[in-house]
Amino acid sequence: MDAVREAVSPIRSGEEQDVRKTGDGESEPLLGSRTPDSHENAQQLTTRHAFAILVSLQIGSGIFASPAQVDSNVPSPGAALLVWVLGGLLSWAGAASFAELGAALPLNGGSQEYLRYVYGDSVAFLMSWIYIVGVKPCSMAIQSIVIAESIGAVSFTPPVATWILKLIAVSAFVVLVLLNSINTKLTMRLSESFTVFKITTVVLIVIGGLIAIISFYVDPNSSLSGADDWHTKNWFQTRPTFSGGRTVDWTSMGAWERYGHYSAAIYAGLWAYDGWDSANVVASEVVDPGRSLPRAIKAAMAVVLSSYEFVNIAYYILLPWDTMSTSNAVAVAAAKSLFGQSAGIIVTLLVAISCAGSITGNVFTGGRLIVAASQRHYLPAFLTRRGLFFSRKRPETVQDDAASPPTETGIMAIKFDAPIFANVLQLVVTLVYILTGSFGALITFVGMAEWLAYVSTVVGLLILRRREPELHRPYRPTTALPVTFIVVGSLIIARSAIFAPIPSGVLAGLILVGAVVSKIKGDAAPE
Template structure:
């Protein structure tokens, strides 16, 4: 997940955990479901327009994923043309999910986002599982991926030097150091974290723009002079974009000509996860819906415009990758943006893009640290996590008299929650690989995405009287559920280790939830 992605969700979580004036001392039982939604207690200022919603959605989705996941997609499809089709499919599937979440956000203005929808529809255990999996798996894995991308971008530049490829153990140490540094920066206070997160946005958009411009320059240079050194790789004009060729996945050569249909399906599912991770961020459209003026009319316009811009941007960036990078090297390079710049303008350009990619990934880590810290804090206040994780500010033995012992201190970050995220993420960095983690994150997220959209279909039947300012076409959530379920099932079979870890976490979370309720 990328820079800015956490803002809407976190604002919602902090809104819920903040004390309400004149609030009763007792709250309803956590497992209770209400038949209607209280719009008075959950009201947020309607200050966003269609333009604001469009800008938020675009910023959420364009981030670190587009710099790293193209290799994951390419290694699991038989041709560059098929890879571009996967990116289109991922964009359309994300579009269907965004429209479904927009309906939920407009009809259930509940602070807490997906966690609260699951509680309202399925009960407390489903909400607990969502919080449990996101805190212990999804967010740490995402941050581990982003840290690994930083390290592999640095390693990609060093590999063209006289020293050769960087050692895998050293790459993990660089990734761990990068992550620890970002956690420390994000453990100062909220204002500093938000300013840090906002400052990273320009780097993301600049990097995307530079890569697309690089592809355009290569095409123009080849038209002007077919032998120009600026024309990138020769594969893009000398080979068929839809011709089947061998790829490399997890160190093994994939022979597509002898592969059966079932294995092809599994590879395509793994490729789709790579694309969907880059598109991740559309699920925050529900947060936008709760604050937009006239969401029933304005939000669909924002979603359509944003998804068109993001989908076109991702297609153009991937076309640029296939123009600039030799096709036999793209599937093995998790730092494809760096490789593209290096192939066009040499090592100095590669170093410049490395810095941009590293800063972009650091921005994504910032948003995720900020998000998982507040998610852990909110879960602790819901009694989903031990009470110590609800504490903010410095530990008692570090505080001075000036700091005080409450969140009003200048050190108001959720230190204990950040410490939990630090420990869990470091385990993922040191024990996992980029592609294994990517598949794992995809399965974990989509289990809850599909569950939430199934809840939308249930609400359509269970609460037909519910006010729905925006009502998406029923074909979109049905398509989302069917395709998402098929992708989850086949990917679970295709990646048994990741699916086994996820299943264990779900079972453990269910047991803990039942014990907690007793």
């Protein structure tokens, strides 16, 4: 057991472990003990904070942009709603599996730490490499691009020049990183505030759908009754959709092509749910993670799944069905259709705020991931430092003898506890993606990379159950959940590799570079 504890304790050379007293009075290292620079951050996050992080990360641009992608790849509105339920349940299965790992191994770093525990340093390094260089910055670049497009739609006459959108995206991201580089408490306040805005946006859209239903039954000719399709057509009747610049004829489509379209629809829905794993990244800072993480994950997934289903129902009530697959600004179009241009502007601003909340959550969890990777010597050690120290000498009455004058010694310091250097790294890499990437290319790449890590981690969960059945697991879901997650997730990865060869090639290249770097680091390590 000592070897196990040593394997999972993120300790840097020259630093001491936290210790606790055992029942017989002897000391032993804490599982997942922290480095000295993080003591004041130890276990300051509650169930409410973990819930806010999860909801803030999941309700971002996805629910306002993905519905068009889902609708265009299924034959009916009813099928689209089933896809949203399936995506939510699959994400819930993954979140429950991660909750078991987070409760049993309460370590900052999420998948990185679990992969290291199960497979070893090489696999953990590859995961860290992919997430730090690819997944996290790409996700934040996507959110920044959506913010820019939302602001551009309000402030400029379309079409808006690309360089203007890029400038807005860069400016928005820089401001958000600066706000999240002060201290943990401010970040938590921002996260909770953004969560309120996100839920408010969702509630307003759902209320719009309810107003349309009530108005129709009170007066079928009311201007507030939404579009006509929702009460004149069969929700499960097959109709043509618009995907990839062409009209999709579902009546003449073969099974293999249908699989491709349905996979794309599920893929878009899963991207909207993305972020369900992020509470585990800060598990060691959560009070009583064995109870808090599962409770936060269950509550967050229930809220998000319900919100997404009701929002999509509202979309199909407020908009003509043949327009759902032709616009990525579905929320704005729905608000404008019911209440006019002013409502569209308000919803546009709320969408931008929701994306800002997702960036806040990603900066917070991404910074902790980089810190955890640095503590494992995957990245330079200076990235583990939290905050900045602004210091000046101040006079103190320190005397060698009674006759000597006071000397100026001591330091007056103000410390900000956010991982500032890790945030700078995130800033630089994300700006590269903002300036060079597009929405479609980034979302495809992010999904493939994330699901490769997700499936590998949940496979590790089953391996760990068999290898270490005695490991204390405060929370353990039924085996059917991780097995289902692995099977469906593997099919999603296979679909992506077949139907999106360019992002697959980029991901394969990134993994190859990471493997080479890992090999070099291994050869350079002292015996």
